Amino acid sequence: MTATHDVESASVAPKAPIRPPHLTGRLFSVAGTVGRHAAGAAARSLPGVGRGRPAESRWSRMVTDLGPTYVKGAQLLSTRKDLLPVKICTALGRLHDQVAPMTDAQLDLALELAYPSGRPTPFASFDRTPAASGSIACVYRATLHDGSTVAVKMRRPGIQAVMRADFAILSMGARWMQRIPAMRKVPAVRIVEQLGAALLRQLDLGQEAVSLDLLRTNLADMTFVRIPGPVPAACGEGALVMEFLEPLERFEPRDFKREPRRQIVRNVLQCVYRMLFIDGLVHCDMHPGNLYLDADGTLVLLDAGFVVQLDPEVRLLFAKFFMNLSLGRAEECAQNVLDSAEHIPPGCDLDGFRADIEKLVEESTGRTAGQFRLAPFATRLFDIQRRSGVAAAPEFVFPLMSLLVLEGMINDFDVNVDFQGEAIPTLLVALNRY
Template sequence: MGTLPLTGPATVGWGRMLGRAGTWAGTAARHGTVGAAESLRRRLNRNGRQPGRDRLTTMLVSLGPTFVKGGQLLGTRQDLLPPHLCAALGRLHDRVDPMTRAQAEEVCTHAYRERTWPFKEFDWTPSASGSIACVYRARLHDGREVAVKVRRPRIRERMHADFALLGKGASVIQRVPGMRKVPARRMVDQVGFAVLRQLDLDAEAAALTSLRANLTGLEYFRIPEPLPEACGEGVLVMEYLEGLGRFGPGELTREERRVLVRKVLHGVYQMLFLDGLVHCDMHPGNLYLTKDSEVVLLDAGFVVRLDPVVKRQFAEFFLNMSMGRGAECAEVVLQSSEYVPPDADLDGFRAGIVELVTAAHRRTAGQFRLAPFATRLFDLQRRSSVAAAPEFVFPLVSLLVLEGMINEFDVDVDFQAEAVPTLLTALRT
């Protein structure tokens, strides 16, 4: 797996894009009309039935996998959204309505049309249901139990059209005064490439293999082994891991939660700062626990390899932030930027970064929020016309997804200090 090329979605015709735009508008209008009717009914009859909290998730599912992915990210942010909304969005992690048996059989029949059916037994009731694929339990002819990930039929065209539309919108944004130096289109293209890559189950198998090799030294991480001899087009076969529990505080003691969250942090820091192969989708639907409190990561669809220069610059920024060195952070941001105008107010920009880093220094998870921090950072860049490198979106996405989980487990963890040993090792090498 090499460095990600800076390319976006495949070329999509205007007809398909207009069709998807019509679907967006029709879906939003339909759900908006139903929501307005329910609101009016509640006002006329206070004892009337309350609307379900699934309306938003139902709309996102109707819009398709592109929007489900956005909802999954938001569902992890209990620090930013009301608990009832996070609970509703949490349904999107692995409880999206499954495809029918006929759809699953269609994909599998096509995948093994020119080879022997590798399964002795196959349970067509999905054990997990995601926006892009469903997971089933099966048994190979040699007796091994396996998990089988089956991609939903005909979603490739829809997702490519969605990102093509988002790209067009980003191009329009870049023409707005004050936004012309914001690389919105390039950011959409890069995020689109990473998300659309989740359609490629061969790439996911390769990512699983790489993550297993990289994290071998962390005995508390478990990643299923892909079985390429049993895979097919649109079908990924992996070893089945027994006895998994949901990843959450549950009945864990405070000390168990404290230890567990640090294990996860150290694994993510190794991905970010040492390996450069980053899992950007560590939400509760992809994380599980064994009875021995091992962390199991089941999905490797949204995995990105960072450019070595970006990896080092991100490590330098994080280390300087951990040490409260705002001036050094400002220099890293300037060095990593795509464009710094000759007339930029660099003194004001540096002062703003120093203030931002000083306010964040040595804050625990419960005292720090990455989303407002990143918003303030990008606002400083925008006001100074300093164009940020879009590559930094991937490490930020990884940490944003993770941050909600960290706060749920241990608000007292000093995530900056926990990163320092890994950062020092990374920057020495």
């Protein structure tokens, strides 16, 4: 049974006033950080000056200094080895779970906010050395009074104000961008608002506990997937307590033989397609810091902070488009794109638009993971829409993001997997429900 209750719609943004002084201060902070790193890079390029750290490490350091909003973007980019040099991807990949941990003072404050005076602490012991350190929170190992070992995700104090200010700045930039004649047809403001709403919900660890339970319910019949269960009685404000799963290995091919590698890829795709086309509850952050493997190849999915509930209509249109793409139905794909558009300008050359979409689909159908690249495909698709004035529905950002993050990792396991064909069984089930 699919569970979808109690999850906010992807289009609902959290409301929180931001004081102008704080917003201005954050703007100057971002500009100052970029300027400082740019000046350092320029100085190191002068003759006779030592270069110090490699360029990719300096980029990683700058992103870390900019804060969690920018780290999240870097985490997504780090999986795209087909778009960025391997050295840069490796450097950015360290940001998945190796961000500088909270200081002792910050951890003390986080614990005090989560378990204020008067509330007994639920922990018999608490290891202050983090098991993982992320941009929004750090994860620690602890023991409850009943002896069970748990993972405790502690939100960094003060992070809410920083991220809200960042997205306010990005929204202002998007509004200015839409004033440029060539960019007026791009719904930049709405895209930033929706992405901002989804990312800012990662601050709500109470909502993440709900999402963990829903994902566990939805995927309960998939025995090749493990998701930690929350421990509600031990949670607090800014503290999510859940099962401690071990031992875990990074999502890497390691010494798996050819057939186990293929099966792991199929399992990942089945899991993602189930979320996209049937449940509509989509984990959009399946990067190497959140996706692991057991010794036997069982998938372990952590961190349900970036989970969104797709609107049923969006889910149906995306499913139809993906099915038609997999089957090479170019005309139907073109119509699906038109049906999903939020704006079609008067006088639009619909015949030319359909012809361009059909050509793109015909060139992409039946490609394996080693041949089919979602990023170039999406770029061409959006370019066709932009040139014709057909505005894409921003809701498609979420399912595309989920697939884009996974694409680079899947290619490391099996470049010959039929990325599209593997979706057909799930698509048939999904489309038969409507």
